[in-house]
Amino acid sequence: MEQSNKAHRKTKEKNTAKKKLHTQGHNAKAFAVSAPGKMARQMQRSSDVNERKLHVPMVDRTPDDDPPPVVVAVVGPPGTGKSTLIKSLIRRLTKTTLTDINGPITVVSGKHRRLTFIECPADDLNSMVDVAKIADLVLLLMDGNFGFEMETMEFLNIAQTHGMPRVLGVTTHLDLFKSQSTLRTSKKRLKHRFWTEVYQGAKLFYLSGVINGRYPDREILNLSRFISVMKFRPLKWRNEHPYMLADRITDLTHPEKINREGKQIDRKVALYGYLHGTALPSIPGTKVHIAGVGDFPISQVEKLPDPCPTPGYQQKLDDYEREKMKEEGSTATVTRKRRQRLDDKDKLIYAPMSDVGGILMDKDAVYINVGKRNEDQSFVPGQEKGEGEKLVTNLQSVDKSIAENFEGVGIQLFSNGTELHSVEPEDNIEDEEQEEGGDKGRESMRNPRVYGKSVQEADDDVDLDAIPSDDEQNYEDVEPEMVKVDFGKQHSNRGNASAETDSEFELSDNDEDGWEAAAAGKLNANKTKRRRKWDIGKLIYMNNIEPVDCIKRWNGEEEEDEEESDIENDKSDFFTKKAGTTDNEKESFNDLEKFVSYFEKMEKLVEKWKSFDSINDRFLGASMRSRGNDTGDDSNEDEVFGDFEDLEDESNDADKRESKQDEDDEANQSDDSFADFDEEEKKDMTMDEERELNAAKKEKYRKQFEIEEGENFKEDDPDNEYDTWYELQKAKMAKQLEINKTELDDMTAEQRQKIEGYKAGSYVRIVFDDIPMEFIENFDPRFPIIMGGLLPTELKFGIVKGRLRRHRWHKKILKTNDPLVVSLGWRRFQTLPIYTTTDSRTRTKMLKYTPEHTFCNASFYGPLCSPNTPFCGVQIVANSDTGGGFRIAATGVVEELDVDTEIVKKLKLIGYPYKIFKNTAFIKDMFSSAMEVARFEGAQIKTVSGIRGEIKRALSKPEGHFRATFEDKILMSDTVILRSWYPVRIKRFYNPVTSLLLEKKTEWKGVRLTGKIRADLNIETPSNPDSAYSKVERVERHFNGLKIPKAIQRDLPFKSQIHQMKPQKKKTYMAKRAVVMGGEEKKARAFMQKVLTISRAKDEKRKSKKADQRKERLKRLAKTEEAKLSKDKEKKQEYFAKNGRKRSSNVEDSRSSKRR
Amino acid sequence: MSSNNKKSPYVTFQGSQNFRLRVVLSTLSGKPIKIEKIRSADLNPGLKDYEISFLRLIESVTNGSQIEISYTGTTVIYRPGIIVGGSHTHNCPSSKPVGYFVEPLLYLAPFSKKKFSIVLRGITSSHNDAGVEAIKWGLLPILEKFGVRECALHTLKRGSPPLGGGEVHLVVDTLIAQPITIHELERPMISAIKGVAYSTRVSPSLVNRMIDGAKKVLRNVGCEVNITADVWRGENSGKSPGWGITLIGETKKGWCYFAESIGDSGVIPEDVGEMVAYHLLEEIESSGVIGRTQLPLAITFMVIGKEDIGRLRISKNEIDERFIILLRDIKKIFGTEVLLREINDGSNHDDDYIVTVKGNGFTNANKKIA
Structure with a gap:
């Protein structure tokens, strides 16, 4: 039995990371980008996204510290x-x-x-x-x-x-x-x-x-x-632009004046609010626009303490004071804990027009709500928790009524003499205040300067109605009389004493005599204790001192006593000045008309410029040279370079030289011209000192290099630290802002006010002198009051040309010269625009109506506004006239300003020929006199069929007829057209929308639209029957064939020969044969014909019947459709009557029922 | 504080001084002005012919300006229109050289609707007014510093007094919205001295003698001195013989100082050269960043700049009567004040001042967009 072994299994190829890179013969590592298309797309996408994020770099002028709300x-x-x-x-x-x-x-x-x-x-x-x-x-x-x-x-x-x-x-x-x-x-x-x-x-x-x-x-x-x-x-x-949303208004008109002259007189009105945007210039008489009222010059601006300060700003103030206290050596420092969340105490609210914070400002009265906002008792005399409360308790204790107080204040505002008597109580008050300050550390430090108050500021004292209505923000303890003055000192405490005394002096150039006397008196009083060091900055703007005297005083060329007498004379100077100024031409060097400036006499100059020591440092080469001379070496440029190399060496191998300094020194610098000098110095220097010296030297050379190279190290340098243009711009802006900030911070408060103006974020009171009484009488706090600053251009009037488009949701196209309410800049005004287009930039052509879907140009008369300002237009602003449609009629942007424009409209003059020669024709009915013809001699004319011609000369006999030539013979049936351009004048109509002056503010009605006038007067829209479109009916014209005489034909060249086939002489095959039908065939034909005739008649009958039926059916269908529609409409009406009534008077009822 | 009286819509001035500057400032600000008592006590009262000519020129480069001159010519009411520019030719009267007319145009040209291209015919040099070279090398660089890059004054023909016959072409191609805010707190270093010595209808040797005279003085000054000889011949050299020299101290930063003069009959050319060289040295010594003659232009451009703070270093010598008059006029029309601040930076020009100006936010509203 054979051993059964497991079959050999090959080791699986592990798919390692390394292997993965090699797939299918592709080595990923060998190529940086595996999918170039994808990567390109990705890059494109990401840069797209980045680009979209960019905006045009713009400076943000809102102040960082304490921005406006x-x-x-x-x-x-x-x-x-x-x-x-x-x-x-x-x-x-x-x-x-x-x-x-x-x-x-x-x-x-x-x-x-x-x-x-x-x-x-x-x-x-x-x-x-x-x-x-x-x-x-x-x-x-x-x-x-x-x-x-x-x-x-x-x-x-x-x-x-x-x-x-x-x-x-x-x-x-x-x-x-x-x-x-x-x-x-x-x-x-x-x-x-x-x-x-x-x-x-x-x-x-x-x-x-x-x-x-x-x-x-x-x-x-x-x-x-x-x-x-x-x-x-x-x-x-x-x-x-500076702008302000007024959160409070007061009528400062003297009640007596209203009584005396009736309430129709223009009012003196103060608007209060936070400034936004750029700084409001502190130049008196600056014009601003109050939306819905009009343009008015500011008669007075005053910065008030912030009624609603942010905790951050308060903390900063506290810190500032603590610093000051430390400087003065006071130990009583109360460190306030920095909190993460707002304290309840800091959650301020300021709403003078609504009843909040216990005070409700009405038009003519102030109601104080003694609520229970805080747990502990308020309005206890002596333990007030803020200015507001104190005010109330004061009022309770004071025997004068508010009205009386108010009157007194009014007097103070109007007459000039009162400024002086107001000074005294003020001093008292501040004395008292200082005494009280003892127990409350901080307050006393906030008002350190008591006597430094300038006359100007005393003038600006705020009256009773300027009480800050917030009861929590101001912790200063004030005595009853304090009410009048506590605003002024807030900004007085920064100015330094010397500056203020100067400013007193400066006041003498004011035009009022009272001032004059006051300031002069003050000066005399001050004279003895002040060592006069003239400030050129002040002197320059003292108009009562002649420029020559300014310079003299500044240089201290005048003797002391003379100077004093001068000052005493200033007043008289001031009065006599007007006569004096005219004769100024004598001093020709005082006149900028003379270009060449004053130089000393030649002899003096020669004497003076024996040597150039005084200006040696102004020349690039010279400074080096002189230094070279100092060291006793020959002065050439090479030497400088020698220095450079040496320096590099030293700094680079500083430590290397540490070990073998002596030999190196000998070896390195033997050929250097600088050597001995350096060595001498080095003898008694430590390593650090030496390094320092080297660094200083290096820095010096770097600077020298920079100076010599000019601006190359600056922004234009392509390898600066900023990658993109955008970043560079941003950085530039940031830097400029930084400069602004530091420069302004360095100025005294007074200077700053003058140069910067009232910056955004400050709470100001702006007084206007002549505001129409309706503004006050019909004041409704629901409607915002907006004050916008105006740039110089915006004060001028002219033609504004812009690109404009009818809003696609507005139902109708706009008609030229139909009134349009334009909102441009701060203003809203009605004007009569003319819509135009350009004929390939050769002329501006009037359009009767705005085009349906594209931009056209619009020109209208109105206040100018710099190009690129967008605007929008509405036709009707009155609520009662609007029909529920979309009201914005047009939007556009200003393109160009001008004082007048050339707009033309096309005028076609039509005439008819009454006698035609070859290319000449006599034309009638175009003009009515020879003079008119003379005006148009040489003008291009054209017939309807397109034959061009020219007006030649008027005919003597029938008045207004003329002779014209054409490029071809015209027909009697032709109409001759002269196309001319007729100038259109823009109507100088400007009607500001003064909606805030109305009692019903939503019902401002300006000039009616043309259509509205026609409707009101029942005039039919005029229509020219010629302009109406009708079906063109053309009679077919038959022309006789062209016959060319034999003689001519013969002479024509071969190419132009008329080739005509001869008529056929032989008969054709078909023509030769005649077809004759047989009997049977003939019968069949006749029969077929009959049958067909019958069937055709039948068809006809059927068809007409069917058409009738169809008509009936359509009628029926239309009827049912109509019924259905009306039913639907009814249903809809019913539904919306039930469910959709949002604006009915019983809104609340319907809503509550809905909710259930 | 004339703007206080609400009755008059004009800013009112008296006397004939600063005539051009006042008209120019009024045009820039758009405020109408009234100039009263012009040489009213004079034997020959009222406006001079060149002043009328100047008003005509202003009228031609503006659109919609109205000028009312009283019967005696002692009162002028000027209601400015819009600066339009364009191409014009102006024939200057023989009483004033073209410099008199070119100088005020430099204030207006960058803020116009169209580019300026104005040919002025007349005398090109004189003792009291700006010569062509002075404007070209002394004032145009100042404009360039404020952002007006493409401006040039071409001398087509020279015309020496008294008969003139010169022709210059002023081209200002840069239209800017507002001038650049500048900060120049250091005295710039002079890198080279340049110059032009010219002559019309006289022997060229005069020119070389002038150059020699100037070079003799400036030999030891320590920087390169390069004076060009500019001899005009033929029909381009005007109707009268004349000669003059202009020297300019150039800095690498773009600022420059200059001095100029012309020769009269009976004056030794070497003396004129020397005098101008001394004047230049004097000017350099007494100037901060810019020279006295350039000051009105620079200050005006700083005033009509962006709403930022610009700074310029001037020397104490520059605060003279003319400076005060300038500032007062500016204040009267624009309402802007400048602040002078002493420098204590330990340098060897301790008595220098820094002029601090906050621009008034002027913008060129005349220019068409797109």
Whole structure:
């Protein structure tokens, strides 16, 4: 028996990693890229994604420290729960329950972030436009049951034209869905629709039902977290303009004046709010636009203490003060713990127009709500917890009424004399304040300077109604009278004493006499104690001092006593100046008209420039040379290079030389010109010192090299540290911002104010002098008040040319010269645009209507706005006139500004020939006089059939007839056309939408549309019968055959010979034969004919019957269809009457019934 | 603070000084100005012919500007329009050289709608106004530093006073939205001294003598001195004999200093050369980053820059009456103040100042997009 062995099994080839690389003869390792196509695609994709992330680098001008609050606008159709959302968020952020939302509400939401909530009135297009311009974040509310409504869409489109803020969708009323599945599908549908509107992946929040008048806490918490971490990109327009959302207004007009002159007078109005955007220039008389009111010059701006400071900023202030205290040697340092989350104390809310924080600002009164917000007792005299409370207790103790106080304040604002008497109480107050400061360490340090208050600031004293209405933010203890002054000093405490005394002096150039006297008096008082060192920066802008004197004083060329007398004379100087300035031409070197500047006499110059020592360091070569001379060597360039090499050597082999320094020195530097000198120095130096010296030297040479090479080491260098242009730009911007910051920080507060202006984030009060009374009388806090700064260009008026497109959702095309309300920049105005197109860039041709689906150009008169600014237009803003359609009529962008334009429209003049010669014809009916013809002599004309010609000369006899020549003979039936271009003038019509002046703000009506006027006046739309389209009926024309005379034919060249076949002479085969039918055949034929005739008649009959039947049937069908449609409509109406009435007056009722 | 009085829509100036600058600033800012009492006390009151000519030039390069001149010519109201530019030819009166007209155009040209291409005919050099070389080598580099790269002044014909007959062509092809914000905190080092000595209708030896004179002074200055002789002959050399020299101290950073002068009859060419050389040295000594004559241009461009802070080092000598007048006019029209800050960096120019300017956010709105 043979042993049965297991068959040999070959060892399986293990599929190792190494083997895997070698599959099917392909060595993966041998090729870097295995699938080049795939890799290319991948790379393309990734770079695509990266590129898409890039935006045009833009400087973000919002200050890092203490930025303005983020404007969160809550927008949505009526009844979607906007107020509820704001209430819920406010409740979540500040633990305050609002009963009423009026105007902006500012709350602290984080250590460095504040939010300003505004509710956009749902039924007002104007407010929607304004809100879209200033909102940083939009909470777009929509009813989950209805999805996107007209208002939502309109708002999104408006926002898009004005630089798209961040948009968060919030869906409400989701509790009304009965089944989960429909809820889910509708959520999904909404989400996708939202994505197409905003961007793919935009966040949409879902809020379910309302509990206790609020949305569920968890959902609100999520939303508020989302808001508080949100980042914002700078938007171009807002990055170039200062703007402010007014959260408070006061009428400062003197009541007496209103009494005296009637309430129709223009009002002096103060707007309060946080500044956003760029810094508001502090130049008096700067014009700004108040949306819905108009353009007004600012008469006064004043920075107020922040009513709602962030904890981060407060902490910074505290730190700053602590530092100062340390410097001054005070030991009382109270270290505050840094917290991770907001203290309840820090959760501030500031909403002067709503009743919050106990104070409700009404138009003419202040109501103080003595609520029980904090557990411990409030409003106890002497133990107030903040300024607000103190104010109340003060008011209780004061015997004057608010009205009286108010009056006194008004006087102070108006007359100039009062500034002086206000100085004294102020001093007292601050004295007292200092005394009190003893027990509360911090406050006293915050106001260290008492007497340094400048006159200017005293002037700016705030009146009673400027009391900060928040009761928690200001811990300063103030005495009753303090009320008037406590704003001024906040910014006075940074300026230094000397600067302020100077500023007093500077005031003397102000135009008011009162000032003059005051300042002069002050100066005299100060004179003795001040050693005058003139600051050139101040001197330059003192207009009452002649430039020559400025320089003299600055150089101290004037004697002391002379100077003093000068100052005393300043006042008189000021008055006599006007006469004096005119004769300035004498000093020709003071005039910039003269280009060549002043030089000394030749002799002096020769004397002076014996040697160039004073400017030796200004020449690249010279400095080296002089140094070379110092060392006693011959001065040439080689030597410098020798230095270089030497230096390299030294630094490189520093340690090598450590061992054998002596020999090396000898060997290395024997040929070096520098040798002895170096060696001498080295003798008594340690290693470190030597290294230091070398490093310094190296640095020096590096610098020298850089200087000599110019800018090569700078940004233009292709191998700088930044990979891309984008990064480089970013870095440049960051650097510039850094420079701005450091430079501005170095300035004194006063200088900074002058140079920078009021920066974004500061809470300011802006006073306007002549605001129409309707603004105050018809003030409604629901409608946002927006103040936007204007650049110089925007103050000018002219023709704005832009590219414009009718919005595809707007139902009608737009008509030229039909009024359009344009929202451009901050402004909203009605204007009469002319739509144009260009004929291959040769002329701008007017269009009667906008094209259906493409862009056209539009030119309109209005305030100029720099190119690339987008705008949108609506036809009607009044709610009563809108018919529920989509209101955004057009969107566009400004392309060019001009003062006038040439727009033409085509004008065709038509004439008829009445006498025709060969190529000449007499044309009638085109002109009515010879003069007109003369104007058009030489003009191109054309017949309808396309024969071109030219006008030659007017005929003498029938007036207006002329002779014309053509390229060919024309026919009497031809029509001659002269195409000409007629200039169209743009109507200079600008009608700002002053909606805020109306009592019913949603009902602003401007110039009516053409169609509306026709409808109102019952005028039929004119129609030219010639313009109407009708069927073209052409009579077939028969032409006789071409006959060429024999003689001509004979002379024609062979090629052009007319080849004609001769007529056939022989008969054809068929023609030769005649067919004769036989008897039987004939009969059959006749029979067949009869039969066929009968059958044809039958068919005819059947057909006509069938057609009748068919007609009947169609009629029947149409009837049933109609019945069905009407039934459907009825059903629909019934359904929506029952279920879809969202905007009826009984919203609440219907909703509550729905919920059940 | 004339802008305070709301009654007048104009910024009001008095006197004839800074006439061109005021008109230019007004055009840039768009604010209408009123200049009163122009030589009202003079025997020959009112605007001079060259000033009227200048206003005509401004009118031709702008669109929609309105100029009202009172009957006596002592009051001018100027309502600026839009800077348009384009191609124009301007015949300058014999009382002022072309430099008088080119200089203000340099302020406007980069901010126009179309490219500037202006031919000016007249005298090309004089004692008191900018010569062609001074503009070409002294002012255009300043423009370049502010981002106006493509600008050139071509001398087509030279025309010496009194008869002139010269022709220059100003071409500015760069249209910028706003000038670059500059930071120049160090005095730049002069790398070379260049110069042009020219003559029209006189012997070429005069030119060489001028060069010799200048070189004699600058021999020991320690850097390369390179003066070109530029002798004009034939019909391109104008109607009158004349000669002059312009010296430029060049730096590698692009800044420059210059001095120029022209010769009169009876003056020794060597003396003119020497004088200009001394003037150049004087100018170098008394200037920070830029010379006194370049200062108005630079400061104006800094003021109309981006809303960033720009810095420029000037020397104490540069703060003179003209500087103060300049700053006051700027403040009156733009409302912008500059800050002068002393340097204490321990260098040997301790009395230098840094001019700190925050640009007012001006942008060239005239230019068409796309």
